[in-house]
Amino acid sequence: MAKTPEKVYELLQTVWDAALPVGKTEAVDIQKMIDKEGGNFKLEPWDWWYYSEKIRKEKYDLDEEMLRPYFSLDNVREGIFLLSNKLYGITFRKLENIPVYHKDVTVYEVLDTNQQHLAVLYMDFHPRSSKRGGAWCTSFRDQYVKDGKNVTPVVSIVMNFTAPTGDTPALLNLDETLTFFHEFGHAIHGFFSNVKYKRLSGYVPRDFVELPSQIMEHWALNPQMLKLYAKHYKTGEPIPDDLIAKIENSGNFNQGFATLEFIAAAVLDMDYHTLENASNLDVNAFEKASMERLGLIKEILPRYRSTYFNHIFSGGYSAGYYSYVWSEVLDSDAFEAFEESGDIFNKQLAAKFRNEVLAPGGKRDAMDMYVAFRGREPMVDALLRNRGFKK
Ligand SMILES: [Zn+2]
Structure with a gap:
């Protein structure tokens, strides 16, 4: 559906530019945590998950076990x-x-x-x-x-x-x-x-197939929707507001990191599959050049390094790893149509979504289907807001 490599690169670069400052701030926060504990070392990629988990607990105090009774x-x-x-x-x-x-x-x-x-x-x-x-x-x-x-x-x-x-x-x-x-x-x-x-x-194309599924996730954690179904299994009490606030606040946690490691891998995939001559390829040097061009910070590695990037060499995602983020552009942008209408359960919009996006399957070009629903081509802004990169 993105159709050309240029469009894919353009999308990845836009999301990258928004995520990079956030990822850098997250790295600074982790370094502070290391220093506070008297760690006396510089943050390395393998430290990230351990320390970010500590920060998550300290900052958001979201205990999954407290939530379960409501689900x-x-x-x-x-x-x-x-x-x-x-x-x-x-x-x-x-x-x-x-x-x-x-x-x-x-x-x-x-x-x-x-x-x-x-x-x-x-x-x-x-x-x-x-x-x-x-x-x-x-x-x-x-x-x-x-x-x-x-x-x-x-x-x-x-x-x-x-x-x-x-x-x-x-x-x-x-x-x-x-x-x-x-x-x-x-x-x-x-x-x-x-x-x-x-x-x-x-x-439908691979970069469209997750739109119908991922859009549903927007309703799942929407406060208005949560009040309707997230009820305590013993008392029937709807989930309290402070728990909803915790779910909302923790949603953007570590998004800089998650986005950068993903986009880095997606760009690497595109770089390999737009290569016209792959003879005498030095894999490590090639990967290093890609990451330097992007400006990936040394505390973060691409989600997959070349030598174990199974998705793109044998997993069916050749030049298609980007499709996860493209689908998110679509589902975020499509869900915003409901929010903009002032009613997240807007029946007229839902009917349009059903008729224009869900029903035609492979009968119609995917972009035409989307435009018929949204009235315009998808915009990346909703995804950036969704990940907390933009107000
Ligand atoms: Zn799926």
Whole structure:
């Protein structure tokens, strides 16, 4: 969707320029912490996580265990169903008598605004010995049209969340909560597919595919949304304001570092894949030259060094590692449309998002879809605000 290397470099440079001063300040803060403890040494890349974690505790005092009671699996699931209903008018009905591949799997019928059948959703939440780790969304059947008849999708989301213990239900941490919203966004992309040919269902460029999922994460931690679903599993009390404030404040923590190490790796990827002659390549010298051109500070290394950058040499992300940040440009900018409207549950905007962005799959050019929704091309400013680089 970014289409040209020039556009990719331009995006990476813009984000880089905004993140660099923040990363430098973070390095100064860490050095102060080292000095305060009488460390008597200069900060090196391998010290970063250890000391930044100490600073996080000191500055934000956010104890994940205090949050868990407000994020029971049932409440998070009901919150996601509620959000889907507020935005798109769809509803969910639990199906009991339907074949499942394991007894822990739950199944719902998804009904459209007119109560018409839209999709079937399988959810598989907890780890077990025979199950792969991680979280993903897949489908048993994609939407398409056969002999003039609409074939509806059967979508599955698979997670590995904290399991219930004894009398205590499954209580999720923030990461797990975000993961649930994220994978559900992919599922929604599947529900709303409206194409004729199976191959086009949800078939979008790699730097567009995380838009439907990542935009959901913006609602997950929005204070207004939190009040609706983050309720104590014992008392039903909504999450208190001071905990919401802590979640918000800690959100931008260490973003300078996270952004710089990521962009450094993305630029390295682009540099390799725009090379026209790779004979006699000295890998370390090449990497060093790239990082010097960028001005990466010596306390931070690229997320991946060349010799173990699996993503870009065999992981399918060749000249595509940037797509994570490009997707974030899109989801931040798209979510701001809801905020700008004064209603984060704006139904008209949601309908537009459904029709212009989620439904067409591979039928239309991705940029055209985005412009049809937003009225203009995506702008990077929302991402910079989201990461705390800009007011
Ligand atoms: Zn995803």
